Amino acid sequence: MPRRVETASVELEEHRGRMRGRALVAACAALAAAPCALVSPRLALVMGVAAGSAALLAACSFLRLRGLVRELALDPDAYLIADVRRYGARMVEPRQRRRLARSLLRLRADAAAPQSLVVRSRVARCWPELEALARELASPEHTVEPTSAVACYELLTNSISSPLYNPLLPDDELTVNLHHIRAGIHRREPDGDLRLVRDPDEQAAWQPSNRLPTTGMGRTRTTAAAARPHHPRRRRSASTVQRRR
Secondary structure, eight states, X not given: OOHHHHHHHHHHHHHHHHXXXXXXXXXXXXXXXXXXXXHOHHXXXXXXXXXXXXXXXXXXXXXXXXXXXXXXXXXXXXXXXXXXXXXXXXXXXXXXXXXXXXXXXXHXXXXXXXXOOSOHHHHHHTHHHHHHXXXXXXXXXXXXXXXXXXXXXXXHHOTTTOTTTOTTSOTTHHHXXXXXXXXXXXXXXXXXXXXXXXXXXXXXXXXXXXXOOBOTTSOXXXXXXXXXXXXXXXXXXXXXXXXXX
């Protein structure tokens, strides 16, 4: 595991530990607030505030954990981490791919809106590539790498780092991002006829023109006549027949 991935894995575990600890404190404080109300309303209020604060801190830890996983999902080496693998697997599900494709196709309509946040000139210039990317994402004939799906999601949702929304980024940044995303999308190869040849001498018997009928397990079915060795018969002479009689 690379050093940076190992460091990120440790950081993820730290955030997860903080989130669980704060959620536990929030639950305990919330449970203790009800009995405290019978003793002292002020104490119950304090426990309620403590429960709310701990729950808020747990939510912050959860958001930080989720954001870190999203950042790591752009790195192919980070898929050694289980959380990143699960996130990447969700991003390449057919339903999520169709959702990304619909969002890409809506960019033209969003750019035409009066108060749109989309940079209109970039969408107009790169629309053929955006439309082609949407077709590839929605097509079951293409396979999508998780890093490409995550990069497309960040392009559509991250208003700071996305050239679709941030006019301060270079104009060619959108083209570079689209080329990077489409590099991880490949056309699915049709299943070929896989043949298993165990011995070079048997290769002629496995050719399509000479192949014998096969059973369900792929073994060659032979008849009794084909399996029996062939020995030429010798003719018996008349003297031999009379002697045996």
